[in-house]
Amino acid sequence: MTEDTPRTGTHEPGSEPCEAEDSIPTFPVVASGSADLPPHHDHCLGCGPANPHGHQLRVRRDAHGVHAHHRFDSRHVGAPTIAHGGAVATVLDDLFGFLLYTVGELAVTRHLAIDYLAPVLLDTPYTLRAHIHARDGRKLHLRATIENDHAHVVTTATALFLIVDIDHFLTTTHQPHHR
Numbered sequence: 001m002t003e004d005t006p007r008t009g010t011h012e013p014g015s016e017p018c019e020a021e022d023s024i025p026t027f028p029v030v031a032s033g034s035a036d037l038p039p040h041h042d043h044c045l046g047c048g049p050a051n052p053h054g055h056q057l058r059v060r061r062d063a064h065g066v067h068a069h070h071r072f073d074s075r076h077v078g079a080p081t082i083a084h085g086g087a088v089a090t091v092l093d094d095l096f097g098f099l100l101y102t103v104g105e106l107a108v109t110r111h112l113a114i115d116y117l118a119p120v121l122l123d124t125p126y127t128l129r130a131h132i133h134a135r136d137g138r139k140l141h142l143r144a145t146i147e148n149d150h151a152h153v154v155t156t157a158t159a160l161f162l163i164v165d166i167d168h169f170l171t172t173t174h175q176p177h178h179r
């Protein structure tokens, strides 16, 4: 089942997300065609504008999901001239996190899988896209791509995000468990 249907109210472009607990946003649905989506929070490694070590992703909603334009730089180097695979994963995980603005609920990454099809080069423009492939109750099955300026897909990713309630972020002790 593809999920496009907003489950909560819409969010005015340019305004801040609702704050349920200090810096924990509740992810109101942002209407398709809106301007840049708000960062998850100011210091988020993926998108926080106040995190000098972060990627400071700026993400927009579109008809299919979300997209961003991004250049990795020397802070993200792995092999010389090539972005570190972990940095690429960070950005994709965070991009997936912006799909929550199309769902209007909190969710976290349960599973992330990446295919590195070709090197992601530093100081090179890329377009990142993500969409909800399917929703099954709490489970959001997500897909993403990174494409270069020649429309070649260099990376693909899939993720399973699980919807959680706000207590997830307020609990200080999480017990690991095995499937």
Ligand SMILES: CCCCCCCCCCCCCC(=O)SCCNC(=O)CCNC(=O)[C@H](O)C(C)(C)COP(=O)(O)OP(=O)(O)OC[C@H]1O[C@@H](n2cnc3c(N)ncnc32)[C@H](O)[C@@H]1OP(=O)(O)O
Pocket: 023, 024, 025, 040, 041, 093, 094, 096, 097, 098, 100, 106, 107, 108, 109, 110, 111, 139, 160, 162, 164, 169, 174, 179
């Ligand atoms: C300051 C804070 C700001 C807040 C910002 C918010 C987010 C935005 C930030 C974005 C930043 C980027 C994002 C980030 O960085 S998110 C940060 C990284 N992620 C985490 O920290 C999550 C850590 N994990 C957990 O807390 C728990 O494991 C969660 C809560 C996720 C699930 O534990 P829970 O006990 O609740 O669930 P379950 O394990 O019983 O599973 C439930 C169902 O799922 C099925 N299943 C499980 N695995 C798989 C699999 N691999 N393939 C297929 N299916 C799978 C499973 O069979 C079951 O199915 P069913 O039996 O029900 O049918």
